[in-house]
Amino acid sequence: MQYSKYMKWFAVAATIGMLLILLGGALVTKTDSGMGCGRNWPDCNGSLIPKEITTEVLIEFSHRVVTGAVSFLILILTVWSWRVLGHIREVKFLSFMALFFLIAQALIGAAQVLWGQGDFILALHFGISLISFAAVLLLTLIIFEVDQKFDADKVIIGNTLKRHTIGVTIYSYLVVYTGALVRHTNASLICPDWPLCNNKDIGLPANFYEWVQMGHRFAAGLIFVWILFIAIHAIKHYKEQRVLYWGWIIALIIVSLQVLAGMAVVLSRLNILLALLHSLLITLLFGLLCYMILLLSRSRQNQKSN
Missing domain, CATH: 1.20.120 (Four Helix Bundle (Hemerythrin (Met), subunit A))
Incomplete structure (x- = not known):
């Protein structure tokens, strides 16, 4: 069916997007770019679009943009798959997990920027994103039958x-x-x-x-x-x-x-x-x-x- 074809492309885009979020978050950590936008969220150094572009600002701001864009993709995929494939018992659960843990990782990232957090809490960030990725991946596999x-x-x-x-x-x-x-x-x-x-x-x-x-x-x-x-x-x-x-x-x-x-x-x-x-x-x-x-x-x- 025609909608199935579009849903497949959409699911692939969402999966790749989640992968980019994970790798982007790892890049932020590995390059110590977490404070590239200062103690500002969702704006960056007091502006919606940063005025001064340094390597750290570029990495952190790009990660935020990708996360925001992919969040909309996953929201649409969640509603779409819920309505079209809701008869498959795992679909509703996976849709909820994908959206819930994506929001959770975004909030942890925001909390780190605004207030700072301990290393043991921050270490959960990647793992929470990983659960969201796995849920989106499994949804994609179900959509591709x-x-x-x-x-x-x-x-x-x-x-x-x-x-x-x-x-x-x-x-x-x-x-x-x-x-x-x-x-x-x-x-x-x-x-x-x-x-x-x-x-x-x-x-x-x-x-x-x-x-x-x-x-x-x-x-x-x-x-x-x-x-x-x-x-x-x-x-x-x-x-x-x-x-x-x-x-x-x-x-x-x-x-x-x-x-x-x-x-x-x-x-x-x-x-x-x-x-x-x-x-x-x-x-x-x-x-x-x-x-x-x-x-x-x-x-x-x-x-x-x-």
């Missing part, structure tokens, strides 16, 4: 894979939080080596910043091992269900690249492109894991109907 194309509406998932899918998805959010905490506590370069903080001096971290950095590395290493285990399990037992088989293989590839990107960020002394790639990969991984959670819902429906 990915379930039917990959027979995802026929999956049957065993208890072992169910438990690990839920566990690793929840745990991935902890990994995201520890990574954001590394950035917000300025602990990114506290450890000069990899994989240890100092490869010549093996021992426990010596201060808070080293604990934050090494805690994130340990968390990232554990999620790699966990997804490796799940991927092996899926390859052995779910070869006939290609959405699960290939889904977990792709998850393993992404998490492997994520580990390599993290290493490259440290060894390159925080190269900005590598750092943004690091953020992009965890975003894609979290979105894929959330889709795997959606498949659990499909599996329960299929088991009831059998």
Whole structure:
């Protein structure tokens, strides 16, 4: 149908827009541009459009413009999908989650600009945006009828894979939080080596910043091992269900690249492109894991109907 075609393009635009919000927020943090517009919000340094353009102003103001524009896209997509696809039970929930968490991340960003916040609160900012991205991504996949194309509406998932899918998805959010905490506590370069903080001096971290950095590395290493285990399990037992088989293989590839990107960020002394790639990969991984959670819902429906 004609409206379906337009909705697909709109959903893609909203998904790309959310990705730009996430990467823009990461860029603001990594370049210390958060105060580029001063203690002013929604205006920038006292003007609706900044009069003096510095690098920090450009990065922060661009992030605000993108966030505002994408917010309208997601609002329209939410209402549109609610009306047209409301009969699909996940659509209303995902629409609400996308809009709610987008507003939440915008308010946290505004609160930081106006009043300032602690590092542990700020570290939630990226994670909240991530939930909104995942909700928009899943809406997009539903609109594109990915379930039917990959027979995802026929999956049957065993208890072992169910438990690990839920566990690793929840745990991935902890990994995201520890990574954001590394950035917000300025602990990114506290450890000069990899994989240890100092490869010549093996021992426990010596201060808070080293604990934050090494805690994130340990968390990232554990999620790699966990997804490796799940991927092996899926390859052995779910070869006939290609959405699960290939889904977990792709998850393993992404998490492997994520580990390599993290290493490259440290060894390159925080190269900005590598750092943004690091953020992009965890975003894609979290979105894929959330889709795997959606498949659990499909599996329960299929088991009831059998």
